[in-house]
Amino acid sequence: MLIKLLLAFILIPLVELFLLIWIAEQTSLLATIALVIVTGVIGSFLARRQGVQAWQRFRRATAEGRLPGREIQDGVMIGAAALLLLTPGILSDGVGFLLLVPAVRASIRAAVMRRIASGVRVQLTRGPLGSATFGDRPDPPRGDSRSASAARPGHAGRSETIDAVNVRPVSQR
Secondary structure (H helix, E strand, O other): OHHHHHHHHHHHHHHHHHHHHHHHHHOOHHHHHHHHHHHHHHHHHHHHHHHHHHHHHHHHHHHOOOOOHHHHHHHHHHHHHHHHHHOOOHHHHHHHHHHOOHHHHHHHHHHHHHHHHHOOOEEEEOOOOOEEEEOOOOOOOOOOOOOOHHHOOOOOOOEEEEOHHHOOOOOOO
16 A cells, blocks of 8 residues: 555656646647646636535535535545645646536445445344444354354344445435
8 A cells, every 4th residue: 555655646746747748848838837827726716616515515414414424525525626626737637627527526426335335244133132243243153152142042143134235224204
């Protein structure tokens, strides 16, 4: 992971520098500087506007008593977009503008949730007090005296595994 981060902090600025030099050679130095300034100004305007909208959606969700997960994720991506747009460079501006597109944010959110859900295993084990374990813990061996389900007669080794990817929220009535 450290090597990937190190490469990213070295390669990305080099690519940005290469693109700025290439654009300056194709157009002019003044046009390249103007491009960097204009993308920064437009990007900061758009990021601020979408950030305010995301904040309003966040407040509305909390006022309705809903968990504002989507709104928080949008706010984080809009903040990242603002940082990328204020950083001089063509590649960072492109990624920043992409993060300001709601459809792109939705697809990133879905991909992240799939990635998170693929690593989560929820296991509900019925025991004397009822218990639930969350995470990547393996099932206890059958006949393990520490197993909560083995403590109840007729429930030895009985557990249910729920597929976290296909869990849907229950609608409130």
